[in-house]
Structures are given as C-alpha cells and as structure tokens.
Amino acid sequence: MINGRGSKPALLVILAILTLIVLAASIRFGAVDFSLSDISTAITSLFPNQPEATLDQRIFIELRLPRALLCVLVGASLGVGGTLMQALFRNPIVEPGLVGTSSGAAFGSALFFVVGGALDLGSSMLSLPLAACLGGMIATYLVFILAKPRLGGRASIVMLLLTGLAINALCMSAIGFLTYIARDPQARSITFWSLGTMSGASWRSVQIVGVTTIVGIIAALRYSKQLNALMIGEEEATYLGVNVERLKWIVLTINVIIVAVATSFVGVISFVGLIVPHILRMMRGADNRFLILGSAFMGATLLSLADLTSRVVIRPAELPIGIVTSVVGVPVFLYLLRSKQYIF
Amino acid sequence: MLTADNISYQINGRVLVSDISLSLEPGKVHLFIGPNGAGKSTLVKLLARSTRPATGKIEYNGINIAQTGEPELAKHRAVLSQAIEIAFPLSVREVAMMGRYPHFSGSPGPTDKAVVDEMLAYFDVKGFSDRNYQTLSGGERQRVNFARVLAQLWRHEPHGDADGKFGRFLFLDEPLTFLDIHHQIDFMQKVRQLADEPDMVVIGVVHDLNLAARFADTIVLLENGRITANGTPAEVLTADTIHRAFNVNTTFVPVANDRPHLIFD
Numbered sequence: 001m002i003n004g005r006g007s008k009p010a011l012l013v014i015l016a017i018l019t020l021i022v023l024a025a026s027i028r029f030g031a032v033d034f035s036l037s038d039i040s041t042a043i044t045s046l047f048p049n050q051p052e053a054t055l056d057q058r059i060f061i062e063l064r065l066p067r068a069l070l071c072v073l074v075g076a077s078l079g080v081g082g083t084l085m086q087a088l089f090r091n092p093i094v095e096p097g098l099v100g101t102s103s104g105a106a107f108g109s110a111l112f113f114v115v116g117g118a119l120d121l122g123s124s125m126l127s128l129p130l131a132a133c134l135g136g137m138i139a140t141y142l143v144f145i146l147a148k149p150r151l152g153g154r155a156s157i158v159m160l161l162l163t164g165l166a167i168n169a170l171c172m173s174a175i176g177f178l179t180y181i182a183r184d185p186q187a188r189s190i191t192f193w194s195l196g197t198m199s200g201a202s203w204r205s206v207q208i209v210g211v212t213t214i215v216g217i218i219a220a221l222r223y224s225k226q227l228n229a230l231m232i233g234e235e236e237a238t239y240l241g242v243n244v245e246r247l248k249w250i251v252l253t254i255n256v257i258i259v260a261v262a263t264s265f266v267g268v269i270s271f272v273g274l275i276v277p278h279i280l281r282m283m284r285g286a287d288n289r290f291l292i293l294g295s296a297f298m299g300a301t302l303l304s305l306a307d308l309t310s311r312v313v314i315r316p317a318e319l320p321i322g323i324v325t326s327v328v329g330v331p332v333f334l335y336l337l338r339s340k341q342y343i344f
Numbered sequence: 345m346l347t348a349d350n351i352s353y354q355i356n357g358r359v360l361v362s363d364i365s366l367s368l369e370p371g372k373v374h375l376f377i378g379p380n381g382a383g384k385s386t387l388v389k390l391l392a393r394s395t396r397p398a399t400g401k402i403e404y405n406g407i408n409i410a411q412t413g414e415p416e417l418a419k420h421r422a423v424l425s426q427a428i429e430i431a432f433p434l435s436v437r438e439v440a441m442m443g444r445y446p447h448f449s450g451s452p453g454p455t456d457k458a459v460v461d462e463m464l465a466y467f468d469v470k471g472f473s474d475r476n477y478q479t480l481s482g483g484e485r486q487r488v489n490f491a492r493v494l495a496q497l498w499r500h501e502p503h504g505d506a507d508g509k510f511g512r513f514l515f516l517d518e519p520l521t522f523l524d525i526h527h528q529i530d531f532m533q534k535v536r537q538l539a540d541e542p543d544m545v546v547i548g549v550v551h552d553l554n555l556a557a558r559f560a561d562t563i564v565l566l567e568n569g570r571i572t573a574n575g576t577p578a579e580v581l582t583a584d585t586i587h588r589a590f591n592v593n594t595t596f597v598p599v600a601n602d603r604p605h606l607i608f609d
Contacts, residue, residue: 090431090432091431092431092432225445225449226445228434228438228442229442229445231430231431231434232428232430232439232442233425233428233429235389235394235425236423236425236428238394238414239392239394239418239421239422239423240418240442240443240445240446240496241414241415241416241417241418241419241445241446242414243414281432281433285432285433285434285438285476286432286433286434287434287438
C-alpha cells in the first residue's frame, strides 16, 4: 500500500496553507517582534499621502519582509531541485548539495566577490547569479562526467556520491583560499555564506530568485510525466516515447539554474532538497507532478521554519541557517542510507 | 509487417548481430530462440529501436524507423522487458498508466483511465491497483507491466484509422521469467489472442522450447548473431537443428495439434 492513500490535491492545498502560516509567523517574529498593527501601518506607509515610515517600519519593509519572502523562494527552489535530482538519478539520496551544484555555485559567487570587484564586473545586478550559475553548472557537469564508468553505462550512485564529495571538497578549499586572500569584509561575507545565511536578503534578490524559482517550477512540471517514465528505467522510458538524453540535459539545467541562483544569494544550504521529497513520497507516493508542487510548498515551509529558528534561538544574534538545516538533515540522511526501503 | 534488411550491430569490436534480414507478418506470433549469447535480446532491441544498428534498415509497414521520433514510435511500438524494478513507491495503477503517456499530454483523459482499468482487470491485478508496486512479487509485477504495455498499444479502432497504416508492434523480451507455470500459459494465451488482431506484429524471445513450439506461428533460431533457421515450429524444431544449436538430444512426443512436443535427454 502506498502509505497514506489520501488525495494528492488536498495535501497540496494543506501544504500551501502551511506555507502561508509559516510565512506570516516568519514576518512577525525575529530579533524584533512586530505586532499586526505595526505590520499594517508599515505596509500602508508605502502608499502615497501617508505619514513617513518610522525606523521600525523601515526595518520591516527593507529587511524582514524581503527576508521572509526570499526564504520561501529559496526553500521552494531547493525542494524542487532535490526532487528533480532524485527523479533524474532514480535515487532518494541525491540532492544538489551532494553532487557539487551548491558548492560550485558558492565557489562561483565567492570568486565574483573577490575577483569581480577588482575587475569591476559588479555593475550589473545579474552578475552574481550568473557567476553562481556558471560555477554550479561546471561543478555539477564535472561530477557527472567524472562519475560515469569509463566503458559507458550509467553512473553508479557510489561513484556519484564519492565524485561529488571530491568536487565539493575542491570547491570548499577554493573558497577557503579566496577567503584567505580576500580583504576582511569580503572574507566575512564568504565565511558566513558558505554556512548559509538569509541575512543578505533584499528586494532585488527576491525579484531575481522569484523569477528563476517560478519559471523553473513551471518548466519542471512540463517534464514530470517524462520523469515518471524514467522511474521504470532509461530503456523503458525510451519505449514510452521519452528522449532520455535530452530529458537529462534539460532537467539538470533547470535544477542547476534554480539552485545556483538561490545559492548565489543565501549561500550553501544543504539537506532541504534531500528531506522534502522523501517526506512527500512517504505520504503520497512518487508521482513527480505531485512531488514537484509539493516539494515547492514543503521546501518553502521547512526553510522558513529553519530561518525563524535561526533568528529566535539566540536573539538578538542569529545562527547561520545552513547549520540549522544540517542539524535536522544529517540524521534524516543517515536514516535513509540505512533504510531498507530503497535499492541502491 | 516488420522488415529488417541486412542489419548488423557490434560493440567494442564484438559482433552481436550480423547481417540479419527478416520479414515478420502481422497477425502472427514470432518467437526467437537460441543459446545464450546468440544475440536474441540484441536483435529485439534493434528491431524495437532502443539500439540503432550499425548498418542496415528496419521498416514498420514500409516506414523506415530510423527517422521516426520517439513519441510517434511509442504510439505503435511497445516492449515488455523482464524484471522491472522501481526505486520509488508508485501504485500499480500509476505504473500501468505510464502505458498511456504517449497518448495524452497533461492529465489522463477518460479513455486513458478506462483502458488502464480494463487492462488491470484483464491481467487480474485490478484488486490491488492501489498497492505499492515495490511490494509485489515478481510474477505480479510482470502482470502489471504487461497491462502497461498493452495499454500503450490499445486502440479504439483496431485498424482503418489514421494510425492504422503504421501497424502495432509488440516486443516481448523473455517475458516469462518469474511467472509460475499457470501464469506462463495464461500469458502466452493472451499473447496468442493479441496476435489475432490483424495489424499486430508480436515478436518475442523465449527460452522454453516447448512453449515456443506450442504458441509460435514462426520460430527464428539464432546462433552467433546469425539466423540459422526460420519457419514454422515443425520446420525449425527438428532433432538436428536443436542438437546443433543447443548440443542436446531430443525425443519428440506426438501431440494432437500438429505441434512438436520435446523431451530432452
């Protein structure tokens, strides 16, 4: 029996409502708590002919609100990225953080921070996400090319994870090197951000990540049927009319773009992409159309919760969000490795 | 009609299929037999175009399939492989519905749902259509996959519609693995019935020579990537050819329907 045979649309509605509730909580609570009247006056102050916003209201508009929204978008991206990777490699323990995408994107961004400033590339607001995409793409494709057996055939999951480990280590030490040679403010932002942080959120990042997340999810949904067919094997998918090589290339690219752009603004956040599809599969099975939509909502919810936690546990200071997701994610990962439910 | 014209295939310098020409008629069951490594599965993959031949041409009803797109081909050609494993939990119905993927975009329509229901019932697996495929036995899985493959080839109008000129091609790559004797015979009887549809070409690989003798219209014997015999069961399954191909001695038991029954010494 597929565990919990309830309706998929109903669960999606519940997940969407949960996302909104957590978003509301994430807007209200943090280093400073805002009451509902604070929030409403802050929002009305944006309209013309209203009294000038107070400092608190400006904090709300300029910091809190974009941060909460960015969190939702990044969480959705990471959740969908995990679903796509797992569908593509037919394996429940693959996620963007493990196959080089996140660390490659982090390396691309760090390189941009340190070298881009010197080369005066910082003028366009798209430079940073582009550098991250490029880094993420190179690292991910490198992992897949190197993990492929020399005599052809499919990359084994062990090869994939070990190669990912190596490329991750390479990217991380390159980031370490950049931190070492960087000037102090750059170095601090690189360090904080290789642990994952939402503190750099701005309306600009919300716009950019918003576009890639929404376009990425819509594009991914178009391929959900083909990804389902892939579950029964590459050859079988071909017999069902899927051009497998093309599908792999497209889905990998969608994944790299959504994850790398998110990473370029918030740093490396692991394990969201791993946990979310797993929980959803336990609830309603592995249909990818459901998983893509569900992992967008659930990823958004979980990351917002993690961000809220990181803001309130040691307030007024805050934890890097990547630490929170790792503390929750590592046990889940180990459980998955040891569970008999999946075939490796 | 499926025709193959001088097809060859090699990998890493090893020739797996060499210069094969075949003509397989619709409305019949064509079974490939041969010793291990003779190239039976490779030939099925080539004819179903999951692998492309190095040389030669394959045509479905006169249409060269080298140029046909995957989605178009999938409407007319289905393949039942052995032992399909799925790494993720999917329900039996979801697996069977995959057979309709070439026929709809977006969500399945009423026809697709009706076809899947009918096929699940036909293969006696409708009772657990909500069960997780991963929890099924090998035999149950094979029946679900057969339901999927037939759903893929199912058609309102068996012939005469716009797609009819293309024909339908069903490939069975050692489909009887994991099936008990009752389901083996039941399965082959269903295959037999399918071949009564006038546009259906059924091509399969089987190991059991008696099942081949009982259910095939034509038997193709492969050895070392070449066809060494091709004809009716009575023509191909002789003591000489079997001894040459498999190195066993055979005694023939006469049975009523003019098909040989074999006992191996």
